[in-house]
Amino acid sequence: NTIDSGKFTWSSPSNIAIVKYWGKKKDQIPENSSISFTLETCKTMTSLSFTKRKLSSNFSYDVFLDNEKKEDFKPKIETFFKRIEVYLPFLKNYHFVIETTNTFPHSSGIASSASGMSALAMCLMSIEKQANPGMTTHYFNQKASFLARLGSGSACRSIEGDLIVWGKHGMIDGSSNLFGIKYPYDVHPVFKNYQDTILLVDKGEKQVSSTVGHDLMHGHAFANQRFKQANDNMAKLIGVLKNGDVDAFIEIMESEALSLHAMMMTSIPYFILMKPNTLEIINKIWLFRQNTGLPISFTLDAGANVHVLYPEKHMKQILEFIKNELVAYCQNGHYICDKIGFGAKQL
Numbered sequence: 001n002t003i004d005s006g007k008f009t010w011s012s013p014s015n016i017a018i019v020k021y022w023g024k025k026k027d028q029i030p031e032n033s034s035i036s037f038t039l040e041t042c043k044t045m046t047s048l049s050f051t052k053r054k055l056s057s058n059f060s061y062d063v064f065l066d067n068e069k070k071e072d073f074k075p076k077i078e079t080f081f082k083r084i085e086v087y088l089p090f091l092k093n094y095h096f097v098i099e100t101t102n103t104f105p106h107s108s109g110i111a112s113s114a115s116g117m118s119a120l121a122m123c124l125m126s127i128e129k130q131a132n133p134g135m136t137t138h139y140f141n142q143k144a145s146f147l148a149r150l151g152s153g154s155a156c157r158s159i160e161g162d163l164i165v166w167g168k169h170g171m172i173d174g175s176s177n178l179f180g181i182k183y184p185y186d187v188h189p190v191f192k193n194y195q196d197t198i199l200l201v202d203k204g205e206k207q208v209s210s211t212v213g214h215d216l217m218h219g220h221a222f223a224n225q226r227f228k229q230a231n232d233n234m235a236k237l238i239g240v241l242k243n244g245d246v247d248a249f250i251e252i253m254e255s256e257a258l259s260l261h262a263m264m265m266t267s268i269p270y271f272i273l274m275k276p277n278t279l280e281i282i283n284k285i286w287l288f289r290q291n292t293g294l295p296i297s298f299t300l301d302a303g304a305n306v307h308v309l310y311p312e313k314h315m316k317q318i319l320e321f322i323k324n325e326l327v328a329y330c331q332n333g334h335y336i337c338d339k340i341g342f343g344a345k346q347l
């Protein structure tokens, strides 16, 4: 009951973690629970074309980024296909053409692995659904998240929105190490319209891949304390998200960002992904917050770029401050205005 050929296209966004995932066990199982805002503007569009072929023992696919053939993407796809083949037995029946494009510039220092792997997982699920038309949306999304996790851990948090939990947590019903779930409890309206202005401090390739970073948590002197800290922050966040305590939210999020970077600075080998301008921006944010009382805050991924987060209500004043005082620290003055989004969409 497999079809001969076809094409599916999905867009899927990036996400920004509030409580960070850093450290994993085998099979992409996270060491701690994490939670993220799904983004809206930063996304990947992926078309997956497939044609039936004679069964072979190899996978067969070509990958294009912005219409350019990318041989260097193939090892990542190969690893991904190997990991998911047992869950998608049709993979070797087809030749695939994967055509992908990002809304954000390729070398912006914004990782495309979360958006890219989740978009590809959605396309693959569309093929699977053809053979099982009765499949529910819940099953479709859950399996897509499960598959995306095997491409890139944080990608499992990009399928849906607006707040996604990944990793088993005793206080969060339904949470799983295997896929992301929608945050299941009440969220105060202030957290429903958060803005994320991404300041591109350094657009270069990352010096250290996240794969290497996760590995360095094995045998890290502070590993167990870090995993406990993350799980404790998840627990604290439940109350904070409910009662709208923005100050407590900021404290958890900024501490998480700095703890993530502290893990990198205290691993062996150690490294620093922040740049001088990252610190300039953080200090300016703190000073502005102190002087105005406005709830501006930051978080960081595994890189030098700064995500500036704030409620929509204060957008005018905060954007003005960002443009006047922070954009000067961005490479070529480049920044991206993003906000909370709702996940992958079929095109």
Ligand code: PMV
Binding pocket: 016, 017, 019, 020, 021, 022, 034, 113, 152, 153, 154, 155, 210, 211, 214, 260, 301, 302
């Ligand atoms: O999904 P990976 O393996 O690229 O890891 C990403 C980890 C961080 O972005 C640094 C944190 C997170 O939870 O997204």
